[in-house]
Amino acid sequence: xxxxxxxxxxxxCDRDTIYVLREVLEQEVVTLWxxxxxxxxxxxxxxxxxxxxxxxxxxxxxxxxxxxxxxxxAEFASNGGYVFGICNGFQILCEAELLPGALxxxxxxxxxxxxxxxxxxSKIAPPTAFxxxxxxxxxxxxxxxxxxxxDRETLARMRVNGQIIFRYCDxxxxxxxxxxxxxxxxxxxxxxxxxxxxxxxxPHPERASDDELGNTDGRLIFExxxxxxxxxx
Amino acid sequence: MIEHQAMQQxxxxxxxxxELGLLPEEFEMIKKFLGRVPNYTELSIYSVMWSEHASYxxxxxxxxxxxxxxxxxxxEAGAENAGLVDIGGGYACAFKIESHNHPCAxxxxxxxxxxxxxxxxxxxxxxxxxxxxxxxxxxxxxKLERTRWLMRGVVKGIGDYGNAFGIPVxxxxxxxxxxxxxxxxxxxxxxxxxxxxxxxxxVAKGVGNPVYIVGSATGKDGIHGATFASANITENxxxxxxxxxxxxxxxxxxxLEATQEVIKTGALVGMQDMGAAGIICSTSxxxxxxxxxxxxxxxxxxLRQTNMEAWEILLSESQERMLMVVKKGRERDxxxxxxxxxxxxxxxxxxxxxxxxxxxxxxxxxxxVPASSLVLGGGAPVYDREYSEPEYYKEFKKFNMNQIPExxxxxxxxxxxxxxxxxxxxxxxxxQYDTMIGTxxxxxxxxxxxxxxxxxxxxxALAMTVDCNSRYVKADPEVGTxxxxxxxxxxIVCSGATPLAITDCMNFGNPYNPEVYWQFVKAIKGMxxxxxxxxxxxxxxxxxxxxxxxINGREEAVYPTPTIGMIGMLENKNHHTTLAFEEKGHMIxxxxxxxxxxxxxxxxxxxxxxxxxxxxxxxxDEEFAIQQALLDLIARxxxxxxxxxSDGGLFIALLESAMPRNLGFDITTDAEIRTDAFLFGxxxxxxxxxxxxxxxxxxxxxxxEHGIPFTALGHVTxxxxxxxxxxxxxxxxxxxxxxxxxxxxxA
Numbered sequence: 001x002x003x004x005x006x007x008x009x010x011x012x013c014d015r016d017t018i019y020v021l022r023e024v025l026e027q028e029v030v031t032l033w034x035x036x037x038x039x040x041x042x043x044x045x046x047x048x049x050x051x052x053x054x055x056x057x058x059x060x061x062x063x064x065x066x067x068x069x070x071x072x073x074a075e076f077a078s079n080g081g082y083v084f085g086i087c088n089g090f091q092i093l094c095e096a097e098l099l100p101g102a103l104x105x106x107x108x109x110x111x112x113x114x115x116x117x118x119x120x121x122s123k124i125a126p127p128t129a130f131x132x133x134x135x136x137x138x139x140x141x142x143x144x145x146x147x148x149x150x151d152r153e154t155l156a157r158m159r160v161n162g163q164i165i166f167r168y169c170d171x172x173x174x175x176x177x178x179x180x181x182x183x184x185x186x187x188x189x190x191x192x193x194x195x196x197x198x199x200x201x202x203p204h205p206e207r208a209s210d211d212e213l214g215n216t217d218g219r220l221i222f223e224x225x226x227x228x229x230x231x232x233x
Numbered sequence: 234m235i236e237h238q239a240m241q242q243x244x245x246x247x248x249x250x251x252e253l254g255l256l257p258e259e260f261e262m263i264k265k266f267l268g269r270v271p272n273y274t275e276l277s278i279y280s281v282m283w284s285e286h287a288s289y290x291x292x293x294x295x296x297x298x299x300x301x302x303x304x305x306x307x308x309e310a311g312a313e314n315a316g317l318v319d320i321g322g323g324y325a326c327a328f329k330i331e332s333h334n335h336p337c338a339x340x341x342x343x344x345x346x347x348x349x350x351x352x353x354x355x356x357x358x359x360x361x362x363x364x365x366x367x368x369x370x371x372x373x374x375x376k377l378e379r380t381r382w383l384m385r386g387v388v389k390g391i392g393d394y395g396n397a398f399g400i401p402v403x404x405x406x407x408x409x410x411x412x413x414x415x416x417x418x419x420x421x422x423x424x425x426x427x428x429x430x431x432x433x434x435x436v437a438k439g440v441g442n443p444v445y446i447v448g449s450a451t452g453k454d455g456i457h458g459a460t461f462a463s464a465n466i467t468e469n470x471x472x473x474x475x476x477x478x479x480x481x482x483x484x485x486x487x488x489l490e491a492t493q494e495v496i497k498t499g500a501l502v503g504m505q506d507m508g509a510a511g512i513i514c515s516t517s518x519x520x521x522x523x524x525x526x527x528x529x530x531x532x533x534x535x536l537r538q539t540n541m542e543a544w545e546i547l548l549s550e551s552q553e554r555m556l557m558v559v560k561k562g563r564e565r566d567x568x569x570x571x572x573x574x575x576x577x578x579x580x581x582x583x584x585x586x587x588x589x590x591x592x593x594x595x596x597x598x599x600x601x602v603p604a605s606s607l608v609l610g611g612g613a614p615v616y617d618r619e620y621s622e623p624e625y626y627k628e629f630k631k632f633n634m635n636q637i638p639e640x641x642x643x644x645x646x647x648x649x650x651x652x653x654x655x656x657x658x659x660x661x662x663x664x665q666y667d668t669m670i671g672t673x674x675x676x677x678x679x680x681x682x683x684x685x686x687x688x689x690x691x692x693x694a695l696a697m698t699v700d701c702n703s704r705y706v707k708a709d710p711e712v713g714t715x716x717x718x719x720x721x722x723x724x725i726v727c728s729g730a731t732p733l734a735i736t737d738c739m740n741f742g743n744p745y746n747p748e749v750y751w752q753f754v755k756a757i758k759g760m761x762x763x764x765x766x767x768x769x770x771x772x773x774x775x776x777x778x779x780x781x782x783x784i785n786g787r788e789e790a791v792y793p794t795p796t797i798g799m800i801g802m803l804e805n806k807n808h809h810t811t812l813a814f815e816e817k818g819h820m821i822x823x824x825x826x827x828x829x830x831x832x833x834x835x836x837x838x839x840x841x842x843x844x845x846x847x848x849x850x851x852x853x854d855e856e857f858a859i860q861q862a863l864l865d866l867i868a869r870x871x872x873x874x875x876x877x878x879s880d881g882g883l884f885i886a887l888l889e890s891a892m893p894r895n896l897g898f899d900i901t902t903d904a905e906i907r908t909d910a911f912l913f914g915x916x917x918x919x920x921x922x923x924x925x926x927x928x929x930x931x932x933x934x935x936x937x938e939h940g941i942p943f944t945a946l947g948h949v950t951x952x953x954x955x956x957x958x959x960x961x962x963x964x965x966x967x968x969x970x971x972x973x974x975x976x977x978x979x980a
């Protein structure tokens with residue numbers, strides 16, 4: 001498969017994402033510079049990596065959504081192309097209204113970086129469809145603005161459509177306030193659009209994909225995405 | 234024309250000299266260098282370049298006595314922006330530690346943020362890509378609102394800058410003591426990796442080559458910052474807030490990426506970041522190093538505010554700026570990259586022959602000074618300070634442990650220490666830092682005494698740590714500093730790596746106080762001895778004096794703190810060793826000797842409130858032998874875990890090994906040694922290891938054969954802590970206490 005990884009000025013998880021795609025998952029990767037207005041037609045999926053695009057001094061993702069590449073990505077998505085946002089990438093996709101909801105400052109008002117556990121909810125989205133059943137996944141988070149929010153109607157619609165893909169939980173899978181690291185509504189850690197071709201999550205699966213780091217739960221998420229897209233190719 | 238300018242500028246009098254922090258004899262030296270009276274701009278230049286912060290005038294004589302040579306060193310200490318160590322495979326490691334104490338005392342958020350920015354620039358200005366950061370923080374009593382304010386600001390400042398810049402924090406330390414109530418210590422270290430053929434030098438040469446200023450525009454922030462850092466903190470220090478710079482991690486991040494690309498073009502002659510003393514420091518250091526001069530047109534410097542005078546532009550410490558000397562004719566290659574990243578730049582002058590720095594402003598010569606007269610190793614003054622042994626030193630040695638009654642309830646002591654801010658979990662701090670970006674942190678899921686970063690290019694890993702126990706150094710600067718080096722090495726070794734080299738950050742009071750200077754001299758002597766023993770040359774570092782406050786006329790210096798930042802090499806990643814007990818039934822051994830010693834322990838200091846005692850027991854040869862033995866044991870696969878005994882003593886070391894997997898331990902103490910000393914004493918040269926039953930015989934055989942002192946303590950249990958058949962509670966309960974103690978204080 002061919003992935004396009006977007007580089008905004010201030011992206012800082014682009015190298016990590018590219019490393020995991022190329023070296024761990026053995027996929028083809030091209031980089032997409034934020035000033036570009038087009039990319040190769042044979043790109044199967046676009047990833048917006050984590051970071052602080054344009055510094056994120058205003059509000060995470062608020063500037064990046066206006067960058068030239070985003071017009072092309074919106075078009076790619078509306079044609080059914082797969083778009084995956086991780087952390088800052090997720091924030092950008094929400095700002096660009098390619099995903100529902102918004103990401104607010106953490107309830108603690110502090111940046112938080114640690115391992116958390118997430119449980120798949122909807123099992124029909126690319127990141128969850130091919131995950132091993134009956135278990136939770138240990139994936140690190142690192143963000144200051146990761147508190148997912150959507151209004152009640154939107155949430156209801158998302159539930160019906162299977163758009164909630166991950167929720168924060170504890171080691172045993174219990175979804176509780178105690179296991180919620182940032183105050184996200186309904187412990188939501190990741191969502192997708194109605195069509196299931198655009199999806200985003202705050203936890204960083206690319207940081208849990210390398211054997212040498214002692215946790216490869218994140219690799220399972222990438223593998224599910226690849227399998228899903230190949231199956232629908 | 235210079236004479237004429239001098240008339241137009243502020244008049245230079247002896248009052249001006251004093252206001253700028255220069256001594257009358259230094260003024261005489263300047264006149265001799267110039268052959269005339271300097272104008273105000275020139276005097277300002279000398280005042281920052283000859284400040285303690287930039288010139289090391291009161292420390293360099295002693296710094297030069299440190300072991301600074303080693304076969305793996307690629308740059309001599311002080312010769313480049315950071316130390317450079319060969320790590321094989323065509324790569325080098327650039328690393329350095331630096332203080333940002335003074336700015337943090339008055340504006341903790343920006344002070345800490347720009348400290349992180351500055352140290353990372355030192356690394357990437359050499360062409361290296363930073364891969365890890367460490368920090369060493371000291372605050373006053375956490376019960377004080379000021380301490381919590383400082384701590385919130387410093388931690389958020391480090392986090393906001395480093396997280397956006399995108400380099401993980403791999404290790405660090407936080408220590409509280411009343412002596413830091415006014416002056417916190419904020420030491421930041423950065424570690425970078427560079428291909429040896431991409432190393433960039435901070436040099437200017439080639440007459441006619443253009444000089445670029447790259448990055449942020451220049452403003453009035455940070456003017457006289459270096460001078461500010463060279464004086465005591467007083468009640469009026471808050472008035473100096475304009476001396477503090479403001480950080481922009483986004484600009485730094487794009488500067489990093491752009492400079493990495495510029496280096497690849499081969500169009501660069503040299504590069505230097507702008508930190509303390511801004512344009513004047515970078516132009517003079519690069520010129521002096523290349524034995525050339527520069528002609529700089531200050532009108533061309535992009536400014537962020539109007540009405541700046543020549544001396545303000547020269548001294549500004551606006552952040553995220555670099556000075557580049559580019560090969561003439563290759564300008565386009567460089568500019569294309571800077572344009573791609575939307576980074577501001579301007580050609581502000583060119584390299585000239587001779588060693589004269591000429592600065593023009595509004596078409597007039599504003600200053601003309603010989604570059605060599607400004608810098609360390611050139612014309613900057615070097616002082617031999619007097620020192621004398623303070624009375625307290627002998628007083629502390631009079632301490633007698635027999636006067637301290639052993640508490641009846643040691644369980645209560647254990648709980649007290651577990652929840653003490655100096656010992657309890659620092660997660661309130663480190664969870665605000667991105668510790669996992671870069672997909673190289675090998676300790677997130679496999680905790681070890683040192684931070685360990687995976688060098689994917691080399692199939693090796695780099696271990697790193699920062700250490701210093703200020704209390705030991707106060708009690709005995711020479712022994713305390715040897716302990717700091719030894720503890721750093723112990724942490725490296727416990728993680729399975731071999732110590733390679735150090736960087737040091739010397740945080741002391743006023744060097745003009747002979748008793749403070751005695752602490753400094755003794756610390757240097759201790760460091761030299763220990764570094765020779767461990768074969769870890771000093772690759773560079775930083776001296777921060779004047780960490781001393783003048784409150785109501787009373788001078789209070791901080792506890793002397795020579796922070797040691799050490800790196801080590803894990804040639805074989807399979808040898809990476811965790812501090813965590815692995816499973817129930819494994820045997821627990823103590824490598825090293827238990828001693829009847831509670832001197833300078835957290836237990837004595839905080840539980841008994843006895844602040845005057847000597848440094849804990851330490852023997853350099855014994856320490857070295859134990860560390861070598863552990864490395865050998867790890868290479869032979871004979872230990873499952875290794876954790877050094879340090880703050881809080883053996884009990885805390887055992888607890889820290891037990892907590893990650895919620896296991897317990899059952900041990901017996903030594904009848905020959907007081908139980909409180911056995912459990913809570915901090916005598917040095919001890920390591921707790923766990924050994925699987927299948928390897929126990931091999932382990933014991935090895936220890937006996939090599940004559941290494943060791944004791945069988947007991948074994949790992951499911952969840953309870955038992956000592957001499959007395960229950961000390963369940964690990965889960967103590968873990969809760971340990972994890973939340975600092976969070977409760979900060980809430």
